[in-house]
Amino acid sequence: MDLRSPNPYWLLKNGLISNYPSLPKTTKTEIVVMGAGITGALCAWHLVNAGFKVIICDKRHVGMGSTAASTALLQYEIDTPLYELIEKTSESAAVRSYELCAYSITALEKICRNFDGQAGFTYRPSLQYASLKKHVANHKKEFTLRKKHGFKVSWWDADKFETIMGFSAPAAIYSQLGAEVDAYQLTHHLLQHCIKNGAQVYDNTVVEKISHGKKTVSLLTGTGITITAKHLVIACGYESQNYIPKKVERLHSTYAMVSEPLPSQDFWYRNSLIWETANPYLYLRTTKDKRILIGGLDDDFYSPEKRDAAIPRKAQQLLTAFRKKFPQIPFKPDFQWAGTFASTKDGLPYIGSIRQRPHTSFALGFGGNGITFSLLAAEQLTASLCNRPDPDMALFSFNR
Numbered sequence: 001m002d003l004r005s006p007n008p009y010w011l012l013k014n015g016l017i018s019n020y021p022s023l024p025k026t027t028k029t030e031i032v033v034m035g036a037g038i039t040g041a042l043c044a045w046h047l048v049n050a051g052f053k054v055i056i057c058d059k060r061h062v063g064m065g066s067t068a069a070s071t072a073l074l075q076y077e078i079d080t081p082l083y084e085l086i087e088k089t090s091e092s093a094a095v096r097s098y099e100l101c102a103y104s105i106t107a108l109e110k111i112c113r114n115f116d117g118q119a120g121f122t123y124r125p126s127l128q129y130a131s132l133k134k135h136v137a138n139h140k141k142e143f144t145l146r147k148k149h150g151f152k153v154s155w156w157d158a159d160k161f162e163t164i165m166g167f168s169a170p171a172a173i174y175s176q177l178g179a180e181v182d183a184y185q186l187t188h189h190l191l192q193h194c195i196k197n198g199a200q201v202y203d204n205t206v207v208e209k210i211s212h213g214k215k216t217v218s219l220l221t222g223t224g225i226t227i228t229a230k231h232l233v234i235a236c237g238y239e240s241q242n243y244i245p246k247k248v249e250r251l252h253s254t255y256a257m258v259s260e261p262l263p264s265q266d267f268w269y270r271n272s273l274i275w276e277t278a279n280p281y282l283y284l285r286t287t288k289d290k291r292i293l294i295g296g297l298d299d300d301f302y303s304p305e306k307r308d309a310a311i312p313r314k315a316q317q318l319l320t321a322f323r324k325k326f327p328q329i330p331f332k333p334d335f336q337w338a339g340t341f342a343s344t345k346d347g348l349p350y351i352g353s354i355r356q357r358p359h360t361s362f363a364l365g366f367g368g369n370g371i372t373f374s375l376l377a378a379e380q381l382t383a384s385l386c387n388r389p390d391p392d393m394a395l396f397s398f399n400r
Helices: 009-014 038-049 082-088 091-112 116-120 133-148 158-165 183-196 237-243 304-309 311-325 367-385 391-396
Strands: 027-034 054-057 126-129 153-157 171-175 200-202 207-212 217-221 226-234 250-259 273-276 283-286 292-299 333-343 350-352 360-364
Touching: 009 183, 009 333, 027 038, 027 217, 038 054, 038 183, 038 226, 038 360, 038 367, 054 183, 054 226, 082 091, 082 133, 091 116, 091 183, 091 367, 091 391, 116 183, 133 153, 133 171, 153 158, 158 171, 183 200, 237 333, 237 360, 250 311, 292 311, 304 311, 304 333, 311 333, 333 367, 350 367, 350 391, 360 367, 367 391
Parallel strands: 027 054, 027 226, 054 200, 126 273, 226 360
Antiparallel strands: 126 171, 153 171, 207 217, 217 226, 250 292, 250 333, 273 283, 283 292, 350 360
């Protein structure tokens, strides 16, 4: 599956941080994690720290799939607004999902403290503005619900928004909690920690067949080598659908660009994560090396050829949208790319198991919250394998 266009910014910025061999011989372990992107790396980190013997494998180089293309905004706000999620699930389930995403941001920060430069982790507030006047009523409804359930949010009317931000919007919700990170760098940091604690990481290792026995699961590679484990964690991102009998994802294409480094680091109010209520939405963030990242303009299709051919046109549209909002900032495009991402029926991840695949768990953090969902998957699956099942797993089960 073609997950992204060539030359995403994070890969060019970081290069090959670490090198990993392909699987050299048939081997056994307690747990094998299939997928060495940010999701697999977070799962491996938690499993290794819990004392399990772990092998991580990937058909690509580490972090070279969706992780390299991630724009890595860390938000507790799910792509499905809280008021809509309540209608799809229940008020208690929807609020708990939002609370868990908020928790995951602080949990990721604690992990990032272990690494030099904290893998680019920086707390940022999140500012979601109403794209149109007709969106204000639902946006106010969203604000009221979040305020009611203890989220630290403020309401900005049109005058306050324009005074603080310098461009106009009919209203906005300002959230104190949000963050940004370098997902590609964090992935390598996590896996290097795992290796130092006894794990084995193999890339360029294609799994051709998965066989489920009474007490074990075996992975047969394209070179005829086998990994046998007591348990398998499938963390292959959007390609995980290949191992699930029912369709759980819808594929989309998304676009991003990043500026050349700028003289100042303070671009707008607290360098907030900026996004909007329109669907698809435009979003903005900053980077530690004084760049501005713009993303969005999603298309509702999966076609790598069509997606990549659209990059020049989409990049120009992103640039035009930015300059309309911030004409005083001399944004000069440096890199632009596109990627594939998946959404679900309710905007929530899928974490857990299905009866068709014994001794197997899935960690599928879909949508705009892929990294925060992956943190939750890593914690919940580790707890389950330690015979301490997390009751919150029911929120994200395949049977919800």
